[in-house]
Amino acid sequence: MNPSWALRVGAIAFTVLVLHLGVAPNLRLAGVAAELPIGLAIASGLAGGVERGAIFGFFFGFVVDLFLFTPIGLSALVFGVAGWVAGHVFMDRIEESALVAALAIGVGTAAAMLAFVGLGLALGESSLLEAPVGRIILLSSLMNAVAAFVLMFLAHWMWAVDPLGDRRFRL
């Protein structure tokens, strides 16, 4: 493994995780905090392709799981699939437009969070319904869409060491 690549991935994952845990809960909009980790998992798939998106999403989701009270493996599963699906979108090169990337991250966040709640309920986590699910999904998707430019920049920088990952999306 390229040590520079691993260092970049680790640094980005760590930074986004710290922001998610330490800062985002204090920057709520109508009581809803941004869900940056799922946004990064999707951006990593958009910028890096199917396998990189899936593997990064899975491991990043696993780390996020360690900080939640939902079962360990739930976020890993959702993030991994989200990265994998986003990677397919990469093959169609939609990430080359910032606006389309923002749309993909916003819609992807909504779909992933819906899957998270659905799977959680299937696993017996009925307390998930205590939260205003519709409002959370709507607002966090919008926030991730707004943050898409930064998330895509980070994801591109993360994969840029690999010659195949240094593509940039155009404004």
Added chain:
Amino acid sequence: MAVLDPRRRRRSTLILLLLTSITLLSLDYQGFRPLSSVQGAIRGVVDPASGSADSITSPFTNAWRSFTDFDDMEAENDELRAELAELRANAIEVAAAEEALRDLLDEIDIDHVGGAETIVAQVTERPGNFQSYSVEIDRGSNDGVRPNMPVVTSGGLVGRVESVQENFAEVRLLHQQDFKLGVRVIGSGEVSLAEGRGLGRDLEFTVGDGATENTDIEVGSPVVTSGIQGSSFPPDIAVGVVSEVEFDSAALELRVRVEPVADLQNLRFVTVILWTVDGESAS
């Protein structure tokens, strides 16, 4: 490295990740201990960093909160000023009553919760979007925290310790739907079992035997923990005030709602009472 090739889209990768996720989920449900060790190690690295990020960005985040919550804060300030005036008047009466209570309990050799050891803890993970029923605190078994210990703020009861690791613990908040606690209504002396009903909703209990429309429970009456035998809370911790009393003539029972006094959605510091029903303590 082959796996880094963005053009590859092997289904086997996805299948492998799905199977690994399912394995992780089943291991977690079985309480697989090595997962807890990994959890403790990673949190040990990330928690201090997120705490620092919280502190560094607090001027900005405070400004954001005052901007987004300005109207609520203004109304809340007015309400708090009125409450403060009332509390000042009550404080003297309470101090006198507490002294009398302590003397009485000493006299009849009953443990008074005011004498139990406590430990202050910081809420390291405030309720997130889907975590409104639990919070995490920065104290764990190394500090003497044990499962089922009561957790309070200066306002009143917050919940109980659910699970404990070496340096952190999960606190389940009392508005969770399956949260049960024995309560006593000050004034009427009615004792019952109250239950949480979800985020932002008041607790509820029913009074069955002999209840009538005229049963003496008034809106605004203070409610405390009952501390009856077997209860997982010591007696007389403030829980809330009666917010609604409704008589169900079909079931012949009185339905009483209790608004918690502690602000469960903006917790930063809490106090763990080092007390368990079976007498297990830090030592």
